[in-house]
Amino acid sequence: MNRTILIIFFSALILFLIIINIPGIENKIINIFLKQQVELNSETLNKKKYLIECKLTDEIIERSNIDRERQCYYFCDSNDIVRVDTSIGFMCQPFILEER
Helix, strand or coil: CHHHHHHHHHHHHHHHHHHHHCCCCCCHHHHHHHHHHHHHHHHHHHCCCCEEEEEEEEEEECCCCCCCEEEEEEEEECCEEEEEEEECCCCCCCEEEEEC
8 A cells, every 4th residue: 555655756747847847837826826926026126125224312301101111212214203112221313223
């Protein structure tokens, strides 16, 4: 019984390899996979990311959470202010780089 299963497995494998390598036959599974991969690549190419420097504008230590939290506010653009919450043990950095 094990011998028949091995023969069937290797026969199916050889048949599959022959079908893939025959010129002129398009394998739909491979084409679908490649098409999805090309679409993903084109989406990532269209999304260009860059880093913008944001400068520290304000640092707030909440008196209610004085042992736990420090809030750092960074000015990135005219309408873009980023808040970063850190532990009280870490000082606010003079600037950060944000991905856009």
